[in-house]
Amino acid sequence: MSIYRTHILVPVDEGTVQAGVFEVKRRLEQKITEQGLGNEVKVVESGTVGIVGKGVILVVYPERMYYTNVRPGDVSLIVEEHLLKGRIPPTLKYASLDIQGGLKSLHNTGLTREQKRVVLDKSWKMSPEDIREVLATGGYKAVEKIFTEKMTPEAVIDLIKQSGLRGRGGAGFPTGLKWEATRKAAGDQKYIICNADEGEPGTFKDRLILEGDPHKLIEAMVIGGYAIGATKGYIYVRGEYGLSIQRMQQAIDQAREYSLLGPSVLETGFAFDLQIKIGAGAYICGDETALIESLEGKRGNPRIKPPYPVTNGLWQMPTAVNNVETLANIPEIVNRGAAWFRTMGTDKCSGTKVFTILGHVEQPGLIEVEMGTPLREIIFAYGGGVAGGKKFKAALLGGASGVFLPEKLLDVHMDFESLKENKAVLGSGAVLVMNEATSIPDMLFSILKFYAHETCGQCAPCRIGTHQLLQLAWKLREGQGRVEDIDTMLNLAETMQRTSLCPLGQSVVAPVKSAIDNFRDEFERAAGHSEIS
Amino acid sequence: MKLEDLRKIREKTEKEMVLRDGKARVRVVVGMGTSGIAAGARDTMKALLDEIAKRELKDVIVSQAGERGLSSSEPVVTVFEEGKPSVVYGNVTIDIARKIVAEHLVNGNPVSDSVIEVNG
Numbered sequence: 001m002s003i004y005r006t007h008i009l010v011p012v013d014e015g016t017v018q019a020g021v022f023e024v025k026r027r028l029e030q031k032i033t034e035q036g037l038g039n040e041v042k043v044v045e046s047g048t049v050g051i052v053g054k055g056v057i058l059v060v061y062p063e064r065m066y067y068t069n070v071r072p073g074d075v076s077l078i079v080e081e082h083l084l085k086g087r088i089p090p091t092l093k094y095a096s097l098d099i100q101g102g103l104k105s106l107h108n109t110g111l112t113r114e115q116k117r118v119v120l121d122k123s124w125k126m127s128p129e130d131i132r133e134v135l136a137t138g139g140y141k142a143v144e145k146i147f148t149e150k151m152t153p154e155a156v157i158d159l160i161k162q163s164g165l166r167g168r169g170g171a172g173f174p175t176g177l178k179w180e181a182t183r184k185a186a187g188d189q190k191y192i193i194c195n196a197d198e199g200e201p202g203t204f205k206d207r208l209i210l211e212g213d214p215h216k217l218i219e220a221m222v223i224g225g226y227a228i229g230a231t232k233g234y235i236y237v238r239g240e241y242g243l244s245i246q247r248m249q250q251a252i253d254q255a256r257e258y259s260l261l262g263p264s265v266l267e268t269g270f271a272f273d274l275q276i277k278i279g280a281g282a283y284i285c286g287d288e289t290a291l292i293e294s295l296e297g298k299r300g301n302p303r304i305k306p307p308y309p310v311t312n313g314l315w316q317m318p319t320a321v322n323n324v325e326t327l328a329n330i331p332e333i334v335n336r337g338a339a340w341f342r343t344m345g346t347d348k349c350s351g352t353k354v355f356t357i358l359g360h361v362e363q364p365g366l367i368e369v370e371m372g373t374p375l376r377e378i379i380f381a382y383g384g385g386v387a388g389g390k391k392f393k394a395a396l397l398g399g400a401s402g403v404f405l406p407e408k409l410l411d412v413h414m415d416f417e418s419l420k421e422n423k424a425v426l427g428s429g430a431v432l433v434m435n436e437a438t439s440i441p442d443m444l445f446s447i448l449k450f451y452a453h454e455t456c457g458q459c460a461p462c463r464i465g466t467h468q469l470l471q472l473a474w475k476l477r478e479g480q481g482r483v484e485d486i487d488t489m490l491n492l493a494e495t496m497q498r499t500s501l502c503p504l505g506q507s508v509v510a511p512v513k514s515a516i517d518n519f520r521d522e523f524e525r526a527a528g529h530s531e532i533s
Numbered sequence: 534m535k536l537e538d539l540r541k542i543r544e545k546t547e548k549e550m551v552l553r554d555g556k557a558r559v560r561v562v563v564g565m566g567t568s569g570i571a572a573g574a575r576d577t578m579k580a581l582l583d584e585i586a587k588r589e590l591k592d593v594i595v596s597q598a599g600e601r602g603l604s605s606s607e608p609v610v611t612v613f614e615e616g617k618p619s620v621v622y623g624n625v626t627i628d629i630a631r632k633i634v635a636e637h638l639v640n641g642n643p644v645s646d647s648v649i650e651v652n653g
Contacts, residue, residue, distance in 0.1 A: 110649075111602060111603050111605070111606070112603070112621070112649055112650040120601065120602065123598065123599040123600065123601065124562070124564055124598045124599060124600060124601035124609070124611065125562065125598060125611070125613075126596075126598055127596050127597055127598055128598065128599050129597070130596075132542065132546040133546065133550065133596075135539070135542055135543040135546055136543060136546035136547040136549070136550045137550070140539065144536060144539060144540065147536055148536060207566070207567060208566060208599060208600050208601075208602060211566045211567065211599045211600065212566060212598060212599020212600055212601075213599060241567075243566070243567050243570070258534055258539070258542075259534035259535075260539075266534060266535055266536050266539060267534070267535045267536075268536075354602075356602075362605075363605045363606075364604050364605050365602045365603050365604035365605050365606075366600075366601075366602025366604065367602055368602070
């Protein structure tokens, strides 16, 4: 008697007979013999399994996987992919039985595909408006741990340094180093600021944290304040985020009531309080120095760096400015340790990253996966691929200051290092997918329109450059451009990169250069068009 | 409030949230982030509460949460039942919300056409 590694059950009942079960079975046996799997896989005819209206069904053991609506043409795919190579063909419908005997969809594409959730682990399970539920689901455990174990501020900073956590706002600066520099800087008063001015087009990761788990942010800021020696923290929230502001304020009020904020946090003698500042809608205020200016009540003009905020920040005092997603990692790092955090992601980029998937995809939405997940997986496995069966053309990574990636770079790993090697940036984590029908010159035009609108006007290269670029892009779009304009655009953007005062003017080059480098023919066609007409 | 007080509140609420020990058998959580609300989560919530009140179900808690990122499937409703996998429903309209109460909460049969995920 031989032992089979796989059994395939072929349920035969009225429904499956009508759907052609015998033809499927015949082909299955034939194909298995052809592939020489006769000694490993056994096909067994069985009675009904109680599933109706799902056509021919095949049940694969030991996986207990149910293929439904199997057509004779699917058989070779099942044998070659599943039985021979152990890969489940994503194009077929399959399911497993849930404990109540109902069919449970097992599709491994879509937003419900397995993820690694750290910063957004609880946001959909408990009420953000009830601090008691937050406490019951582990909220403020990290604060409790620090005070119970009497961890020193230096020990906290050391832990964050060891975890390898890097800023999730786009720049990727090591958070532990930032905190250490702020702690060591001289100053009577220090501040910690949470940058929640999420203005990058296509990004909404911070909103989900603010709305879904505001207490996690408070907890992180209490820890940060303790670590760097700040007694005062600000949360600079984008003004359009009405619900975020409301829930955040409610959370702060509740935290004060529970002595988690105030003159003596949990009666330990450590004073820390938080205040919300509502932004007025300028993209540039997402830059930390412009944000600080705005917080001081001035126009949101970026400052010249150095000095950096860690020494000369708010009111010229040492200030740590951290992104929402960065901070949201802190409590779990304190709870579970640096080594745990390092098990996720890559060597140089530990932890997870939240991505927002939008544009021409089947399932727009948000996922949190390990750093270094390939772009292809994010778009096709989680986003469900390009909508309407169209072909993929490009992805814009990281919002307006991001880069266009063509199809040949789909396999890039999404972490700071790998993207840098491919002249791309992680940015805010927005993945905007464009299908074959998208015009790249058009896309670039709308990005440049955004830049021309958002430039603060403080320095000439950016104030004039953004408008000149827009003009050139407009001409191309209207069929009035010349081929030379393409290089003029590149030249202009590169000059802006070298001479602009702040990241806004410096980053225009990213979308311009990547669009032209990767899709030059399209720009030439647009320009060439004018010569004909 | 001291550290010990915090711990006590945590433990007490933990117990309350465990459905087995609490009064409730089922916890229904409606995703009420901006996307959810824009897609009609408030109406979904109202329909759930109304249907539950109509049927005088005393052992069901309806609460709200933030979003999980299933933007294309909002409004999202998750049903947590002690000892059973949690069931996530997507695109829950008023009608589907009422159906969930009638079929899932009362009769124990999940509304399979609207299930987008089963956990656990």
